[in-house]
Amino acid sequence: MPRVTLQTIADRVGVSRMTVSNAFSRPDQLSRALRERILTAAQELGYAGPDPTARALARGTTGAVGVLLTDSLRHAFTDQVAGVFLAAIAEELAPTGLAITLLTSWGTGDVVPARDVAIDGALVYSCDPTSPAVSWLRRRNLPLVYVDQDPVEDAPSVNIADRSGARAAAQHLLDLGHRRIAIATSGANPPHGIIADPATLVEAHASDQRRLGWFDALEPAGVKPAFVRHPLDQIDSVRRDSRAILSRPDRPTAFLCFSDTTAVGVRQAADELGLRVPEDLSIVGFDDGPVAAQMRPALTTVRQDVVAKGRAAAAALTAEIRRFREGGPGGPVPHLLLATELVVRESSGPAPRTPV
Amino acid sequence: MPRVTLQTIADRVGVSRMTVSNAFSRPDQLSRALRERILTAAQELGYAGPDPTARALARGTTGAVGVLLTDSLRHAFTDQVAGVFLAAIAEELAPTGLAITLLTSWGTGDVVPARDVAIDGALVYSCDPTSPAVSWLRRRNLPLVYVDQDPVEDAPSVNIADRSGARAAAQHLLDLGHRRIAIATSGANPPHGIIADPATLVEAHASDQRRLGWFDALEPAGVKPAFVRHPLDQIDSVRRDSRAILSRPDRPTAFLCFSDTTAVGVRQAADELGLRVPEDLSIVGFDDGPVAAQMRPALTTVRQDVVAKGRAAAAALTAEIRRFREGGPGGPVPHLLLATELVVRESSGPAPRTPV
DNA sequence: CGCCGATACTGTACCGGTACAGAGAGGGCT
DNA sequence: AGCCCTCTCTGTACCGGTACAGTATCGGCG
Numbered sequence: 001m002p003r004v005t006l007q008t009i010a011d012r013v014g015v016s017r018m019t020v021s022n023a024f025s026r027p028d029q030l031s032r033a034l035r036e037r038i039l040t041a042a043q044e045l046g047y048a049g050p051d052p053t054a055r056a057l058a059r060g061t062t063g064a065v066g067v068l069l070t071d072s073l074r075h076a077f078t079d080q081v082a083g084v085f086l087a088a089i090a091e092e093l094a095p096t097g098l099a100i101t102l103l104t105s106w107g108t109g110d111v112v113p114a115r116d117v118a119i120d121g122a123l124v125y126s127c128d129p130t131s132p133a134v135s136w137l138r139r140r141n142l143p144l145v146y147v148d149q150d151p152v153e154d155a156p157s158v159n160i161a162d163r164s165g166a167r168a169a170a171q172h173l174l175d176l177g178h179r180r181i182a183i184a185t186s187g188a189n190p191p192h193g194i195i196a197d198p199a200t201l202v203e204a205h206a207s208d209q210r211r212l213g214w215f216d217a218l219e220p221a222g223v224k225p226a227f228v229r230h231p232l233d234q235i236d237s238v239r240r241d242s243r244a245i246l247s248r249p250d251r252p253t254a255f256l257c258f259s260d261t262t263a264v265g266v267r268q269a270a271d272e273l274g275l276r277v278p279e280d281l282s283i284v285g286f287d288d289g290p291v292a293a294q295m296r297p298a299l300t301t302v303r304q305d306v307v308a309k310g311r312a313a314a315a316a317l318t319a320e321i322r323r324f325r326e327g328g329p330g331g332p333v334p335h336l337l338l339a340t341e342l343v344v345r346e347s348s349g350p351a352p353r354t355p356v
Numbered sequence: 357m358p359r360v361t362l363q364t365i366a367d368r369v370g371v372s373r374m375t376v377s378n379a380f381s382r383p384d385q386l387s388r389a390l391r392e393r394i395l396t397a398a399q400e401l402g403y404a405g406p407d408p409t410a411r412a413l414a415r416g417t418t419g420a421v422g423v424l425l426t427d428s429l430r431h432a433f434t435d436q437v438a439g440v441f442l443a444a445i446a447e448e449l450a451p452t453g454l455a456i457t458l459l460t461s462w463g464t465g466d467v468v469p470a471r472d473v474a475i476d477g478a479l480v481y482s483c484d485p486t487s488p489a490v491s492w493l494r495r496r497n498l499p500l501v502y503v504d505q506d507p508v509e510d511a512p513s514v515n516i517a518d519r520s521g522a523r524a525a526a527q528h529l530l531d532l533g534h535r536r537i538a539i540a541t542s543g544a545n546p547p548h549g550i551i552a553d554p555a556t557l558v559e560a561h562a563s564d565q566r567r568l569g570w571f572d573a574l575e576p577a578g579v580k581p582a583f584v585r586h587p588l589d590q591i592d593s594v595r596r597d598s599r600a601i602l603s604r605p606d607r608p609t610a611f612l613c614f615s616d617t618t619a620v621g622v623r624q625a626a627d628e629l630g631l632r633v634p635e636d637l638s639i640v641g642f643d644d645g646p647v648a649a650q651m652r653p654a655l656t657t658v659r660q661d662v663v664a665k666g667r668a669a670a671a672a673l674t675a676e677i678r679r680f681r682e683g684g685p686g687g688p689v690p691h692l693l694l695a696t697e698l699v700v701r702e703s704s705g706p707a708p709r710t711p712v
Numbered sequence: 713c714g715c716c717g718a719t720a721c722t723g724t725a726c727c728g729g730t731a732c733a734g735a736g737a738g739g740g741c742t
Numbered sequence: 743a744g745c746c747c748t749c750t751c752t753g754t755a756c757c758g759g760t761a762c763a764g765t766a767t768c769g770g771c772g
Contacts, residue, residue, distance in 0.1 A: 005758055016722045021760065030720060048495040052474035053412045054758030057727050062409060063473050064420075064457055073446045077439035087433040094429075094460055097467025101420055101457040104450055111453025117419050118408035118474065139404040361728055372752045377730065386750060410728030413757050 004047045012041050024050050056118060065098050065317060066122035068114060070105040070131050070188075075233045079261070081289045081306055088310025089123065096318055105133040112136055121321045123147055123313055128188070128204065143320035147313045149205045156320055156333040158313045162206050165302040165340030166213025166256070169284045172300070172342055173254045174221050177351035178282060182226040182245050182252040183214060184238050184262045194241055195227040207258065210286065214256055226252060238265030239272075246273055246281070253281060253351045260285040260292045263299055263347075278349030288343055297346030304340050312336055360403045368397045380406050412474060421454050421673060422478035424470060426461040426487050426544075431589045435617065437645045437662055444666025445479070452674055461489045468492055477677045479503055479669055484544070484560065499676040503669045505561045512676055512689040514669045518562050521658040521696030522569025522612070525640045528656070528698055529610045530577050533707035534638060538582040538601050538608040539570060540594050540618045550597055551583040563614065566642065570612055582608060594621030595628075602629055602637070609637060609707045616641040616648045619655055619703075634705030644699055653702030660696050668692055 002008075010017040015034070022029040023038040030038075056062040067089065069076045076082045090100055103113045103122065114122075114133040121143030127134050129149060137144060146157040173181055183198075186207055195201070198211060218225060226245050230237040245252065246269055257263040263285035267277065275281045277297055285292055285301035292299040316334065323330065358364075366373040371390070378385040379394040386394075412418040423445065425432045432438045446456060459469045459478065470478075470489040477499030483490050485505060493500060502513040529537055539554075542563055551557070554567060574581060582601045586593040601608065602625055613619040619641035623633060631637045633653055641648055644659035672690065679686065 003758090007758085017758095018723075018760085019721060021758095022721085025760075034720080046495070046497070048492065048497070049471050050760090051758055052472050053409065053418060054727090055472075055760075056409045056474055057413045057729085058758080058760040060727075060760095063467060063469070066455075073450075074440075074443040077433070077443040077446070078436065080434065083433035083439055084430075087430040090429045090433070090458065090460065097469065097472070099422075099457050099459055099469040099473045101455050102446065103455055104446060111419060113419070113453065113455040115405050116408050116411075116453070117455045118412055136404065139402070141402070141404070359728090363728085373728095374730085374753075375751055377728095378751085381730075390750085406730090407728055410757090411730075413759085414728080414730040416730095416757075 004045045006050070008045060009038060009042050009047060012045065013038050021050065025055075053118075062118045062120050063098060064101045064119050065093070065321075066101045066103045066114070066117065066119040066137075068103040068105070068122055068124045068127055068133055068137060070127035070133060073102075073104055076125075079232070080291065081259070081287050084289070084306045085125070085310045085313075088307040089314045092311040092314035093318070098318070103133065103137075105131055115140070121145075121317050121324075123317055124149060125313075126204065126206065143317065143324045145313055145317045145320055147309065151335045154333065156316045156335065158309060158316055158336045158338070159205075160304045160309060160338045161340045162209035163213035163216070165286070165304070165342070166210040167216045168213075168340075168342040169256055169286070169300075169302050170214045170217035172344065172348065173256065173282060173284065174217060174223070176254075176282065176348060178252075178254040179221070179223055179351065180250060180252040181218065181223050181254045181256060182228065182242065183211075183256045184228045184230075184242055184266050185211060185258040186232045186262065187229045188231055192230050192237065193228070194245065195229050198227045198229075201229070210258060225256070232259065232261065235261060235265035235268075238262055239268045242266045243269035243272055246270065246275060254348070255281065255283045257283065257285050260287045260289045260295075260299060260301055262286075263301070264291060264295070267295065267347075277347050280352060282348040282351075284348055292343075292345070295347065300345045300348040301343055302340050303343045305338060309338055312338065360401045362406070364401060365394060365398050365403060368401065369394050377406065381411075409474075418474045418476050419454060420457045420475050421449070421677075422457045422459045422470070422473065422475040422493075424459040424461070424478055424480045424483055424489055424493060426483035426489065429458075429460055432481075435588070436647065437615070437643050440645070440662045441481070441666045441669075444663040445670045448667040448670035449674070454674070459489065459493075461487055471496070477501075477673050477680075479673055480505060481669075482560065482562065499673065499680045501669055501673045501676055503665065507691045510689065512672045512691065514665060514672055514692045514694070515561075516660045516665060516694045517696045518565035519569035519572070521642070521660070521698070522566040523572045524569075524696075524698040525612055525642070525656075525658050526570045526573035528700065528704065529612065529638060529640065530573060530579070532610075532638065532704060534608075534610040535577070535579055535707065536606060536608040537574065537579050537610045537612060538584065538598065539567075539612045540584045540586075540598055540622050541567060541614040542588045542618065543585045544587055548586050548593065549584070550601065551585050554583045554585075557585070566614060581612070588615065588617065591617060591621035591624075594618055595624045598622045599625035599628055602626065602631060610704070611637065611639045613639065613641045616643045616645045616651075616655060616657055618642075619657070620647060620651070623651065623703075633703050636708060638704040638707070640704055648699075648701070651703065656701045656704035657699055658696050659699045661694060665694055668694065 006017045006020045010020045020038055023035045101119055115136040122137055124146045126148040144155045146155055151157040228241045255266045263283050266283055270277055270281050277283055285299045288301045288303035292301045362373045362376045366376045375386055376394055379391045457475055471492040478493055480502045482504040500511045502511055507513040584597045611622045619639050622639055626633055626637050633639055641655045641657035644657045648655040648657045
């Protein structure tokens, strides 16, 4: 049996297809009575409403926005911080009725979601800017908003003050008298492990900025940190390598970590070696996610407002979509930088007087 | 300037629109040389590929599947178990190139994502089957798969053995000699708090099944459990009310919990009252998520394989999409029931001899 | 009475692709 | 030479809607 379309209903009721369309999409265009008849007929025929695809083509709008996640998808869902970010976006978007379509970086096969899925705009969240998915999105000439990425001239962006936050964290440790400081950071691509010369690394935006921030403070103080680097979701590798570093004779008295989760890995290493936090080892995290306050001792960390970031990103995207609709590339686009703030808790303390 | 379409390129190269279409979508239909010329011209004109919306209309397929989440969106992203589930779906779907569109239950305004967003099929995950979003989806006559929901005759479903898992948990406590047992469960809608007659509640599928399972074991033993009920994300309320129950003179010696997270709330209550786990209070969770093993003492819980559930759901959905494409409603549809398993760790022990 | 504007509905021309059935050219085989 | 097949490319008819500019009807008013 053929599909039920506007025409089916139109024939049934004896009106034009256009009138049926209006019954669904522009109720003010026809009399209440006729509209009722049409809706009833539609109901009887099992018509669920105008086909979204056809409507999207005709109207030029799909009702969905993409979120591009290059990072491990699993991580995006599993990580508390990423989860809160996505949830905030969803909440901010809910009133607009926009659905969220998750764009994975590389649709295996020859389907590339970033190129082939219909969307009204997209959020590029913490992606490798050189990845194919990102360039496909750019080529589509869609409203885009970059989040946690190097700002691009012509697209709005939302970032947090990674660098100054990291600097504050490092300065905090210096102020406490630490001079042997290690760093545990993240990096999706190799090299991983204990890195000799971190300055040569090609980093994602956040890793890069935080590294710069740490060094802003450490370099003037003449501190040359040991450097551990692993993908975000491999806490276990962090644990292993930071344990190695903490076993050295000149072991560091403090660790700067890329995230709270990373800090958990370092913490585990300390536990294994019987090092007390913060007496023997100070640890500073980043994000101030749920784990930070739950840790014992509670984690000193750099707070970012992930919910605000999510809401700002969603708002920027809807604004950008509006801007496109209303005439396109006007003047300069907004670049937001959200504040970060050092939260001193219990995992950081004065450098031990007598190095072990 | 007008948009670049297939026609623009066709005119430029001097071929028919159809040939340009083939250059992108069916490379075997034209000579390699011509294809190169077309692709080059497209590149020059800044054409990113066939418009997904138009393609979707013409092909009758969108390249995206929906996931309907009635439950608090925030919870879906924040909860570890839900996160792992979504990630598993994403991983299973990746090779197919299908993107995931998150359908929120109620697009405020008059946009209803479940009705208005173009998708090829959808997963209905732990939703209230009477919600408008679900009935919109059903009316659209799309491939649907129900997950963690009462199976429906004509749609495939994936469930876990909630009932037998819960029964095993309850039996475990009975075997340890517990007779004063309390339950901390979940419920999105009121009533919340300490419930007198749990049998009258209208529950979501999982809550319902687990309650039945617990009672399967408890009733024959003549145990009438105290009953606490709160939304999943309100651990704090769980903590408060279970604390109240644990303060009673005839306080329970064991708690059966809807999830591991719920168990955390109960655990906090126990801590606050100075009750030792498991000496004074046994606690059994559900899910065996990441927290279970991390808890100290490690949590006795009912294990479900969330990754397997996600993969099975995704596979069932792609199969259902295929079935629709190849001729529609054939015979009976599959209903999967994944096993659960009691994992005994350290949070459950013999009932205390001398009740306090 | 005749003109005007509002209200209710309709006709046509798209939106930007794809499917499918040709049509023409060239090559191999008998 | 004649036939058929393959390889390329094209023409037409949709996919299922919406926008916009009509057209008809009718009541109100000068």
